[in-house]
Amino acid sequence: MTPFVRSALLLAALIGTARLSSGQSMPVTRTGFAAPMLEAGVSHELATYRAANIRNVRYDLRLDVTRRDSATGRVSVRFERTQSGDAVLDFRGLGVDSIIANGTSLSVRDHWNAAHIRLPATSLRTGENTIDVRFVSPIAPAGASIIRAHDTTDSTDYLYTLLVPSDANLLFPCFDQPDLKARVTFALVTRAGMNALANGTPLPAVTAGNVTTHSFAETRPISTYLIAFAAGPWATVNRTLAITPGAAPVPVSLWTRRSRLKEVEGDTLLATNARALRWLGDWFGVPYPFHKFDMLLAPAFPFGGMEHPGAIFYNEDSFVYRERPTLTQLQGRQATSFHEVAHQWFGDFATMRWFDDLWLKEGFATYMAAKMQASLEPKANAWKSFYLRNKPVAYSTDATAGTTPVWQALANLDQAKSNYGPIVYNKAPGVLHQLDYLVGERAFQSGVQSFLKEHAYGNATWRDLLSSIGKAAGRDLTKWGEQWILRPGMPIVEQQLTVRNGKVTRLALLQRPAQPSVSGKGAWPIKMQLLLHYSNKAPVRIPVELTKDTTIVAAAAGMSAPDFVFANDHDYGYALVLPDSLSVRWLEANVGTISDDFERAMLWGALWDLVREARMSPPRFAAMAARELPRERDEQLAGSITGRMVTALTRYMTQSSRDSLMPLVERVLLAGATDTSRAYGQRKSQLDALISLARTPAAISRLDSWLTADTAAGIPLRPPTRWSIVTRLIAQRAPNAELRLLAESKRDSTDEGKRQAFVAGAARPDSATKRAYFTRYFGDRDLNEAWVTSSLGAFNNGDQDALTRQYLVPALDTLPWIQKNRRIFFLGSWLGAVIGGQSSEDALVTLDKWLAAHPALAPDLKQKVLQSRDELERTVMVRRTFRM
């Protein structure tokens, strides 16, 4: 092989020497290409240009992954071209060896700029074209499109890809945009003894000497970000299962590392996925749209799961447990499976045109997962889980000055990572829930079915979806879409209740934007269900449409005075509801007596929102939580109340103000963990909370003593919990902490043990440790991204803010680097931990000075900073209001 043209190729060579004449706004290439088409990443302009004149794309891709750090490949790109002019392929891998356009060789130096391969019009034909490129791409533990995960248990390497959203062009030359779908034929050359998995149906593998060639049949049309493969000494669990209603069962397999095979609940996981495939095929009215279905448990996977058609990848750690899982964990795993399987239709089969419509696939997948659970497991109270899992997270981002619309403009695929976050994952499904309630289930389903049929193996936008659902419902949804899809921010709904002589005299709902400076004025159209609760008679439920700033609920006037009123019964509306003072008074004393779990969960949420709005003092909430926890029997809700109590104490209250409450809270948590009349998951979540906040000498020494026993509070003690205890002891500088860390590292020498020791080390409350970790985060190329992410909480421990404050500015300065070099969710975790670790007014001032000093900060980064800033501002406001 000849030497490769290495990175930093001259953009100038491609742009040509065309001089800018005065008044000309952008440089022009020799062939009339505007320079933005060839800039790094994939500009929206380039994507639009290509979508208009390229079609019927096919990739015949062959990759050799027998070397450790790089893959050599060749691809044959076939496509039809409908206009004259240049064509552009995207590629930013390690090197290009040769480019042959329709049989004619093109100079690499003149046609590759380390981001794109320019195919001059003279080398192309109208109609079918074939471009052959030989290239090299990177393999690495992080920062490459082929991830290498090393398993020290048996000293093996596993490879897998993760191309979403913009790394397909780091792997191979392609048209990297979702609306140029392609049929992919794939061959992978590995060392002998490896297995391989890809999107297509596997053909017989051929071994010659010490290499094996794995071939896969051509796929249906799929977007580049969905292409995937994995290679390594994977073990498989193979079953034959029914995945299409009415059709014969087909082979389905689960792939896992050999070292974890024994722990994998293969039958359960396969059955869950197959059940989801059947239910969704039926609901969507479209049978499973790909040739085969397999799933893989990927080690050190940076997401929960990824929906590659026919080859879903799941995060091994959240799918194989190292200790007995709680009900909440099991439901979370099922929700992830349902979400990824729903993507096979919504995302893979009908795909967004561009990543500005990311919400279409993410919102839908989460919404359908809840709908499916509600139908398949009526006892699971799916909508309560949906509420607890999504709404508080959505509101806590959407009510900030950094919020964005559900639809988010995207100028370049390079910045697509910023579009991921609670707005698309948690708000969008809430908005769909509201739409379903507005138009009715039947119209909603029939609209979605016709949308899918119309865009089969194609692409669409949110307007297409609303038009299909609107048609089915006989209702024009244009205005509704402008308010919920294009307008940023969210409403806060305040209840006003007046009662006289035992009767309601006036009940009003006042709507206002949480952030008028972001959202503008005016009401959102919301349909909700209002609840009037009575202890001595049946509740009254009134559907209400809010279309103005003030809505008087006329139907309530004259009714007997309720115990309380709640405007968003059953969570149909997307709005943060603040109860009136009469309702709050009753709820504060009686919330635990409400028998409906879903209703009780929402009311606890409303009370917590009062704390976050600085209208209820944190000690008051913490005391109420400590009083009610012993009788709370809903596992998920108990976990959520516990979490809020911990936040009230450790975040909204200062060290001195929390001291008086701490012994009581530790006692309640210990009693909850020990109470054998409770479900395991509930006991475990109380134990975990106790470990996370323990600080009195008695509690710390109890934690220490558990390490010498087999159980903690009567619960079997397994490595994950042992490591949490060690981390807590280290953070609190407990007398035996360092000895315990040493002993635990000896006891658990697995890869997971090493990661946990790294996390525990980050919790050390001394400046040398913080400096060493911060330096390693950016300087150690072998440090796995998942390790960094998992240590951020310990590094930024809220009690150590005096030590970590000096890293606030350096941490903010790294944002552009992080955006470029880390995967999708890292930036949000980084900001959440770094800013979330601070709680003082000083830190807020520092942050605001930094923002003021960086007026040119990219808007998407600024929004992310503002999203995290909100919680710091609230903390300062709450502490100031209640003099904490």
Ligand SMILES: [Zn+2]
């Ligand atoms: Zn998803």
